[in-house]
Amino acid sequence: MKSAAAYALVLLLLASCIACAAAPATAPLDRGTQDALNEIDASTGPLAATRPVATAGGEESSPELRWRDLVRLFFPALATAAAVGVSASVVGTFVLLRREGLMALALPQVVAVGAAVGMRLGWPTLPPALVCAGVAAVYFALSKRWGAGNWILPSFYVAGMSLSFLVIAGSGQHVADLQNVFTGIDVAVSVGRAKLAVPVLLALALCAAVLWRRWLLIAQAPAAAELAGLHPARWDVLFLVLLAVVLLLGTDSLGVVMVLAMLFLPGAAVLPWARRIPAALAGAAVVSLVMLAIGFYLSNRLSWPLSHSVGGVGFVVLAVSHLLATVRG
Amino acid sequence: MLVELSDAVFGYGGRAVVHVGALGLDTGRCLGVFGPNGAGKTTLIRGVTGLLAPMYGGVWQHEGVRFGYLPQHRALELHWPMTAFDAAAMATSARKPFGWVGGAAHRVTKSMERLGVADLSGRAFARLSGGQQQRLLLAGALASEPTVLVLDEPTDGLDVQSRRTLLDLLRDLTAEGLSTVVISHEVEDLLLLCHDIAWLHLGEGPGRPSEVELIRPDGLAERMLHARRPA
Numbered sequence: 001m002k003s004a005a006a007y008a009l010v011l012l013l014l015a016s017c018i019a020c021a022a023a024p025a026t027a028p029l030d031r032g033t034q035d036a037l038n039e040i041d042a043s044t045g046p047l048a049a050t051r052p053v054a055t056a057g058g059e060e061s062s063p064e065l066r067w068r069d070l071v072r073l074f075f076p077a078l079a080t081a082a083a084v085g086v087s088a089s090v091v092g093t094f095v096l097l098r099r100e101g102l103m104a105l106a107l108p109q110v111v112a113v114g115a116a117v118g119m120r121l122g123w124p125t126l127p128p129a130l131v132c133a134g135v136a137a138v139y140f141a142l143s144k145r146w147g148a149g150n151w152i153l154p155s156f157y158v159a160g161m162s163l164s165f166l167v168i169a170g171s172g173q174h175v176a177d178l179q180n181v182f183t184g185i186d187v188a189v190s191v192g193r194a195k196l197a198v199p200v201l202l203a204l205a206l207c208a209a210v211l212w213r214r215w216l217l218i219a220q221a222p223a224a225a226e227l228a229g230l231h232p233a234r235w236d237v238l239f240l241v242l243l244a245v246v247l248l249l250g251t252d253s254l255g256v257v258m259v260l261a262m263l264f265l266p267g268a269a270v271l272p273w274a275r276r277i278p279a280a281l282a283g284a285a286v287v288s289l290v291m292l293a294i295g296f297y298l299s300n301r302l303s304w305p306l307s308h309s310v311g312g313v314g315f316v317v318l319a320v321s322h323l324l325a326t327v328r329g
Numbered sequence: 330m331l332v333e334l335s336d337a338v339f340g341y342g343g344r345a346v347v348h349v350g351a352l353g354l355d356t357g358r359c360l361g362v363f364g365p366n367g368a369g370k371t372t373l374i375r376g377v378t379g380l381l382a383p384m385y386g387g388v389w390q391h392e393g394v395r396f397g398y399l400p401q402h403r404a405l406e407l408h409w410p411m412t413a414f415d416a417a418a419m420a421t422s423a424r425k426p427f428g429w430v431g432g433a434a435h436r437v438t439k440s441m442e443r444l445g446v447a448d449l450s451g452r453a454f455a456r457l458s459g460g461q462q463q464r465l466l467l468a469g470a471l472a473s474e475p476t477v478l479v480l481d482e483p484t485d486g487l488d489v490q491s492r493r494t495l496l497d498l499l500r501d502l503t504a505e506g507l508s509t510v511v512i513s514h515e516v517e518d519l520l521l522l523c524h525d526i527a528w529l530h531l532g533e534g535p536g537r538p539s540e541v542e543l544i545r546p547d548g549l550a551e552r553m554l555h556a557r558r559p560a
Contacts, residue, residue: 217428220409
């Protein structure tokens with residue numbers, strides 16, 4: 001069974017490599033990257049005399065300077081993505097351990113309905129998305145208690161995807177904006193948004209990490225927790241709130257693809273190797289940052305959208321990790 | 330008496346599940362809970378431990394009674410990465426703010442030493458045998474210093490040797506003054522461990538709660554033999 005899974009992973013990796021190699025080398029840049037590059041070009045005037053520039057003869061500008069400019073320009077997006085990576089990978093590791101992946105998939109779709117309502121009415125997208133996430137989180141918690149989670153969650157996933165586009169249907173640019181929320185093709189984060197999202201996300205990651213023994217106890221021995229005066233249901237709700245806020249801030253800032261990639265892939269890559277939860281959390285956070293760094297590099301080198309680039313790198317890391325784990329036995 | 334129940338009815342949402350005439354648990358005694366599936370064993374335990382208030386009747390608990398719980402090792406989710414120490418420290422972490430074990434770690438270690446599992450401390454819990462896992466969990470439950478320990482099917486899934494070792498340990502602990510409540514389908518375990526047995530009989534007729542009959546272990550043995558004896 002394990003060998004079959006390993007073969008499947010190898011095939012998938014090969015297919016991914018072939019698909020990447022077959023992609024046109026001169027693919028058009030996405031809007032965000034194009035704008036960013038235009039901005040760099042416009043801002044390099046004073047630097048032109050002090051460093052090499054591209055010429056018709058094909059000489060390249062100094063790569064260090066170009067990357068430094070890119071990082072500086074994308075800094076709010078990169079800082080937010082790093083914070084999303086750390087927080088989503090920490091929370092996501094627990095999502096995988098608690099077997100709540102379906103819930104984590106459904107929540108961003110529901111958040112997108114709130115974002116669509118905000119766009120439609122010309123409001124900021126965060127407050128209505130927050131309301132939707134809150135309502136959905138409460139409903140999910142109740143459905144779990146009723147034992148109906150297996151039916152409710154896929155339904156919310158589909159409903160979120162459908163309703164968000166129905167809300168926005170026929171309103172031109174907003175449809176593209178909503179598509180961007182789902183696909184995360186244009187990753188553009190304002191400095192103000194980054195200042196809000198980064199500390200909140202890092203605080204959530206810290207909160208989820210320091211409570212690791214609590215999550216372990218609630219999952220393994222809820223009766224022992226109850227006898228010690230704890231309320232497992234309340235801790236479940238707290239976890240759901242942590243997850244919902246990470247998904248909400250991440251989705252609203254960077255789109256669904258980036259958030260889900262950071263939520264699932266780092267944790268899944270490190271869990272086969274981890275002997276303790278703190279090690280798994282630290283490993284997942286490091287993997288998320290590596291995914292972001294390589295994803296950003298490939299995104300700029302190959303004109304790939306950042307979110308998809310990060311997701312692709314994450315999948316390769318996951319596949320290699322599982323292959324090595326299978327080989328190790 | 331550490332815990333005393335008098336003519337108490339426990340249930341959920343207005344539906345009576347189990348009725349107890351009289352039941353008590355004293356220091357250094359072991360109470361067995363025995364009965365068919367669906368008779369309300371869990372409901373009774375929730376009532377005895379104070380997690381479920383009685384619909385009628387009285388439940389009295391001695392001040393300062395501290396309940397501990399030994400989960401079934403087979404009920405644990407082994408895909409969580411944890412060492413033997415992490416598993417043993419769960420019960421202690423339950424009574425600590427944010428679950429931080431901190432200074433109480435030495436209690437867990439001492440308890441593990443006492444039960445002869447300290448050398449497993451750094452090993453992956455999932456790779457240990459069922460007997461080792463159950464002894465680790467017992468060490469953890471004892472480290473939380475309970476006055477009453479509730480054991481849920483403690484020997485379920487253990488081989489003969491591990492089962493023997495665990496039962497001996499539990500008998501020693503009871504002899505030292507620990508009060509225990511043992512839920513089990515294993516008549517032999519109850520006979521070896523318990524001083525009294527609460528036998529739950531399903532209610533006669535729809536909507537009737539199960540009735541708890543308090544018997545001595547030799548009474549249980551006699552009745553089980555009688556039930557199995559060919560006509």
